[in-house]
Amino acid sequence: MTAQDTIRxxxxxxxxxxxVCAGLWLVQNGARDVTPPVPSAAQAFxxxxxxxxxxxxxxxxxxxxxxxxxxxxxxxxxxxGLGLEGNGGLExxxxxxxxxxGWYEDxxxxxxxxxxIVAGHVDNAQGPSVFxxxxxxxxxxxxxxxxxxxxxxxxxxxxxxVYEADAFPDEKVYGxxxxxxxxVITCGGGFSEKTxxxxxxxxxxxxxxVRGGGTT
Numbered sequence: 330m331t332a333q334d335t336i337r338x339x340x341x342x343x344x345x346x347x348x349v350c351a352g353l354w355l356v357q358n359g360a361r362d363v364t365p366p367v368p369s370a371a372q373a374f375x376x377x378x379x380x381x382x383x384x385x386x387x388x389x390x391x392x393x394x395x396x397x398x399x400x401x402x403x404x405x406x407x408x409x410g411l412g413l414e415g416n417g418g419l420e421x422x423x424x425x426x427x428x429x430x431g432w433y434e435d436x437x438x439x440x441x442x443x444x445x446i447v448a449g450h451v452d453n454a455q456g457p458s459v460f461x462x463x464x465x466x467x468x469x470x471x472x473x474x475x476x477x478x479x480x481x482x483x484x485x486x487x488x489x490x491v492y493e494a495d496a497f498p499d500e501k502v503y504g505x506x507x508x509x510x511x512x513v514i515t516c517g518g519g520f521s522e523k524t525x526x527x528x529x530x531x532x533x534x535x536x537x538x539v540r541g542g543g544t545t
Contacts, residue, residue: 365451366464367517368489368530383469383485386536388442388509392478397430397447399513401470402462408474410434411448424450427458430513439474440482440536443505444512447474451516451526460515464489464530472511472534480542484511484534491517493528502531509536 394408411420411431422431430449437443450458472484492498502512511534518528 364520365457365461365517365530367491368464368466372467372489374488374490374533383535383537385508386483386538388536389440389476389480389482389539390478391438391441392476392480393434394432394439394445394447394474395477396475397513398473398475399463399466399470400473401466404459404462406430406449406459408432408447419446419448422449424453424458427453427455430459437505437509438476439484439511440476440480440509440539442507442509444503444510445474446503446512446514448514451530460513460530463513463515463532464491464517466532472513472532474511478542481540482509482536483538483540485537487533487535489530489532491528491530493518497529510534511536 393410396406397408398405406428408430409422409432411422411433412435414420419433420431422429427450430447432439433446433448437445439445439447449460451461451463452458466486466489468486468488470486472486474482474484476482502514511532513532513534515530516526516528517530518526520526
């Protein structure tokens with residue numbers, strides 16, 4: 330069984346691992362006023378044919394990510410490696426660092442063929458964290474991943490969806506295809522002062538270009 334198979338099987342535990350590590354800010358300040366934005370229905374995958382026009386770029390060789398940028402929401406964050414916890418859930422970046430993203434380092438590297446997984450907090454006890462505004466993004470917005478090989482993998486967002494923890498579509502989120510894809514995941518959905526976030530926001534994206542490293 331591959332590491333990717335393992336993370337697919339443990340999706341529910343992974344979602345819970347993220348949820349319990351965030352939400353203190355909402356509890357302290359009143360969730361009604363500060364609940365993070367969620368994507369609109371218009372940003373979900375269309376029921377009909379995909380009308381997205383950005384062609385997929387050829388996948389890159391594997392190279393670890395070092396930084397992630399989402400210009401539309403002013404994200405410019407270093408990326409650390411994440412593994413799996415004892416219960417099979419994905420580790421999360423330290424909550425104290427509000428500007429830090431994590432990458433599942435036993436999976437696909439961003440820009441390589443397959444599905445790369447990036448996760449980060451929506452908030453911590455002090456306020457909004459790196460992916461607080463993820464739900465405001467729209468189809469066609471860009472995500473840039475700077476890699477250790479000096480290249481920047483440029484992705485375009487295909488859809489942004491929000492899921493309750495007990496209905497998280499593991500195969501849809503973690504499944505792999507023939508192109509280079511990226512998932513950016515944070516807490517979201519409903520919020521309970523007792524149990525924290527009830528779900529996750531997921532941005533789906535695919536590689537459309539590369540900058541640097543002798544590649545245009």
